[in-house]
Amino acid sequence: MKLHRLFGLFIRYMYYFRKSWDRLSDAFYWPAIDVLVWGITSAYVKKIAPDFPQIVLIIMSGLLLWLILWRAQYEISINLLEEFWNRNLINIFVSPVKFSEWVLTVMLLGLVKAIFSLPFAAILAYLLYKFNIFLYGFYMIPFILILFMTGWAVGFFVSGLILRFGTKIQTFAWTTIGLLSPLVAVYYPVSILPPAIQKISYLLPPTYVFEAGRSLIFKGLIDTQGLVISFILNIFYLILSIWFLKLSFDKILNKGLIKPH
């Protein structure tokens, strides 16, 4: 890997990010709207159900953690789509840039952009609802890491599908992560899901993060074993998804990168 090539890829996407209203609204507008709407909703529920004061914490922490997962996945899929829309994939791969360098860059981009958009949403949540994301203390570090890993894995899987089937399935870039949201129990405990679904939930790494977050809010305790399982599952999914993406890339090289779709 060469640092100058990673930097070249990085600035390519940052130049675009800086001037794209679509990407800026993804980073700031939608998180702000989510914080606003869910904040008001949880404040209302708190008012009509005074026995359940933790509702604001549960919803706001669920929302902010979900944004991390979404951001990581979205960044990878949308950057690949950008290259398809711009017919620029070939300009990258006729140069010495390696496939692994592109993969690493889009992973890092998700992290960097999260540095912009997450504090923005977190500050907004604090100013409007006095919700402090740092209530999780140092647990925020494994939480963020686990969510990012899952986001990357989903992003690579979706990108692999886009490479295989082209922009006709581009909607997957926006919708696939949504499939996970009811299963990973963002706002409610896994225990309220049907038993069969619970089994699926525990195969998904973010479930352990959201469960741990609620456990910390209600009991002040965390199931560290769950976080370890989550981390191991993530490594498995990440390896699988990168392998799938590489297979898809090799498959597209069998068709050629000029006018691929």
Place this chain on the structure above:
Amino acid sequence: MNILSVSNLTKRYGKYLAVNNISFKLREGEILGILGPNGAGKTTTIQMLLGVLTPTAGDISYFGKNFKENREFILERVNFSSTYTNLPWTLTVKESFSFISYFYDIKNRKKRINEIVSLFKLKDLYNSEIKDLSAGELTRVNLAKAFINYPKVLLLDEPTASLDPDIAKYLRKFIINESEKFKVSIILTSHNMAEVEEVCDRVIFLNKGKIIADNTPEKLAKSIKIAHVELFITDGLKRTLEFCKKSNYEYKESSRFLRVDIAEERIHIFLKELANIGVNYNQISIDKPSLEDYFLQVVSK
């Protein structure tokens, strides 16, 4: 010295054979044209030479090194321009050159970018977004991009398409100069036969995925042996047309202008026969067979 060696290169899409066992070499400083009708396998070949299409069989070596095993080393020294690809729409020319320059191990990036901006006369477009450029400007920017890494081998797919004649002429001269001055080896595809004749040292003619000719443009054109004689018939048009028909000459007539396709060695006989039947003509012109004639003959077969 051979810069590029291609041996037994084949690409198959299911039952369709796009490139069929082709072999050729590119020498240092040589400009090689790849010609052929649509679907002949030109773009498929170029894609395989760039590593963005996996061959079904065959070997590609640049600088004596196997392409598959030395991709990074080779692509540092190779570049490409095509009318079929774009740079990111919303980025400026400056931003595009900047990010692409980082893909290569260039010592002084800013200096190199300034050089190519000046060489390709892009100063006025430097801060324009790619989406605001005309087709011709875009072609120029794409071509400039291909020179960013001081390439030793350039693959140019329709390099002067959509350009104004003056800019196209300037760029053709530039390509020839670069090739001579820095020993850049170039592979070029074009539909402009006059351009190929002007620029290329050698031409490979592809048809249905196979190389059917590999020679200099002059020799390919000469292999046709058919010249075009054009006359303005002032007197005896009817007699002339009857004579052409009877003698089985290929001809076209419009507003007394007659164009006859005829073997070079028979031109003097043809003119003598016209004189014998009392035909008067002026504005005579004789065009030697060109690469375009070769192209048309092969395509019509």
